[in-house]
Amino acid sequence: MQEKHIVIIGGGFAGVNLAKQLGNKEGLKVTLVDRNNYNFFPPLLYQVATGMLDISSISFPFRTLFINSKNLAFRIGELQEIVPNQKKVILSTGDLHYDALVLATGTKSNYFGMENIEKNSLPMKTVNDAIKLRNYLIMEGEKYTYCTNVDEKRKMRNIVISGAGPSGVEIAGMIAEMRNRKLRDIYPELVDESLNIYLVDGAPTVLPPMREKSQKYTLKTLKKMGINVKLNKMVSDFKDDKVFFKDGETIETKTLIWTAGVTAMKFKGIPEACYEKGNRLIVDAFNKVEQMDHIYAIGDTCIQTTDSNFPEGHPQLGAVAQQQGKHLAKNFVAMVKNEEMTPFEYRDKGAMAIIGDQKAVADMTFPKTTLTGWLAWFSWLFVHLFLLVSYRNRFRTFWNWFNAYLGKGQSQGIMIGKTPENAPLSDEIKDEITEV
Numbered sequence: 001m002q003e004k005h006i007v008i009i010g011g012g013f014a015g016v017n018l019a020k021q022l023g024n025k026e027g028l029k030v031t032l033v034d035r036n037n038y039n040f041f042p043p044l045l046y047q048v049a050t051g052m053l054d055i056s057s058i059s060f061p062f063r064t065l066f067i068n069s070k071n072l073a074f075r076i077g078e079l080q081e082i083v084p085n086q087k088k089v090i091l092s093t094g095d096l097h098y099d100a101l102v103l104a105t106g107t108k109s110n111y112f113g114m115e116n117i118e119k120n121s122l123p124m125k126t127v128n129d130a131i132k133l134r135n136y137l138i139m140e141g142e143k144y145t146y147c148t149n150v151d152e153k154r155k156m157r158n159i160v161i162s163g164a165g166p167s168g169v170e171i172a173g174m175i176a177e178m179r180n181r182k183l184r185d186i187y188p189e190l191v192d193e194s195l196n197i198y199l200v201d202g203a204p205t206v207l208p209p210m211r212e213k214s215q216k217y218t219l220k221t222l223k224k225m226g227i228n229v230k231l232n233k234m235v236s237d238f239k240d241d242k243v244f245f246k247d248g249e250t251i252e253t254k255t256l257i258w259t260a261g262v263t264a265m266k267f268k269g270i271p272e273a274c275y276e277k278g279n280r281l282i283v284d285a286f287n288k289v290e291q292m293d294h295i296y297a298i299g300d301t302c303i304q305t306t307d308s309n310f311p312e313g314h315p316q317l318g319a320v321a322q323q324q325g326k327h328l329a330k331n332f333v334a335m336v337k338n339e340e341m342t343p344f345e346y347r348d349k350g351a352m353a354i355i356g357d358q359k360a361v362a363d364m365t366f367p368k369t370t371l372t373g374w375l376a377w378f379s380w381l382f383v384h385l386f387l388l389v390s391y392r393n394r395f396r397t398f399w400n401w402f403n404a405y406l407g408k409g410q411s412q413g414i415m416i417g418k419t420p421e422n423a424p425l426s427d428e429i430k431d432e433i434t435e436v
């Protein structure tokens, strides 16, 4: 029997789960394409950005991941165009022909057309973003210790985080924990200074997709931790060291962290009519892109309204992407065996967000209950540890957390890449760059 070639573009939650399930399956040859040579775990990016975890705790090279699956290949490259009538994709690193193409490209930060925000703010969507943010925060801390200009120092003391979804809440909470506890040990120069953290959102509540009990607990906890939460506040610009809001208010700051929105990407070769709001590709119950033959989409990049429990489409979550990847793998195996494919249905296991040390919320579905406080925090740690892609990641993350919670603090307080003038990179840093 001639092997079918499945090309998967994107090795995030959706793409990697699809590829892994197809490993060593007869009749199928799989090529996974990604612009990075590693898979990474977005829910823990904020811990990399704040120096709690190193990059290799949350990322893993594709080639090592596929080492025991002889039918899985990896190609580094960026998708540039799809040529459906030739069943071909054009990548930045050459062309590939497919029998079935799966788009699993996720989303990118959405700045809603605000150019200054795109240019001047700090997003948190990729490993590079997290490293850039970590370098930036460390460098700002260092600058603060030798800066003598009072006005500049006042602006440096304000940090604005836009977007009160899980990512915004998590990073705001982590910075607040650092400020309230360890920062003054690391920077004794800051002993009499205060760091003002603002968490802002255009919505009327924090964590909009979660239950009311979780939202209320989160808001109360954030305020208790000394975070200024500003809701119903739409950011409209960020320039001249000022964040501007639509209602005319401003906050003077050097730092705007942007977690306020995402959008999927459009690709040349896919007609405009295939996209919905947020550039999500409209797929049928089997994740096939409507109006296209042999092209499928899974994860954040698609919208599927055939699941009766989610008529408006599924939330853009890791769990949905993971389940869609695994499900499509079953359907591809069924296709090869000439068996019937089954429609996708999401098994909602709930949602979680961490706020700070021993403070978290968890909306559970089985049993239907909401956990708050240390029990939710412990569940969050446990669940996220097991969602990591490899045993090596789990062990490294566990070890870093163990050390941090024992009181040694952030272990990763080094700048990678851009360092102050005349400071050569140490071998340790060079190793970390190579590893990524």
Ligand SMILES: Cc1cc2nc3c(=O)[nH]c(=O)nc-3n(C[C@H](O)[C@H](O)[C@H](O)COP(=O)(O)OP(=O)(O)OC[C@H]3O[C@@H](n4cnc5c(N)ncnc54)[C@H](O)[C@@H]3O)c2cc1C
Pocket (backbone or CB within 6 Å): 009, 010, 011, 012, 013, 014, 015, 033, 034, 035, 036, 039, 040, 042, 043, 044, 045, 046, 077, 078, 079, 080, 104, 105, 106, 107, 124, 125, 166, 167, 298, 299, 300, 301, 316, 317, 318, 319, 321, 352
């Ligand atoms: C900071 C943050 C925190 C989050 N926290 C949570 C959480 O706690 N719980 C939860 O359920 N969800 C969380 N999410 C959402 C979750 O990460 C996404 O729903 C999930 O990653 C979607 O998986 P995916 O496979 O569709 O896309 P992704 O995981 O984004 O993977 C897309 C992949 O495609 C690759 N790619 C993109 N474009 C191209 C191209 N043109 N060519 C080649 N490769 C390309 C990318 O490099 C990437 O590897 C979080 C997201 C972020 C950013």
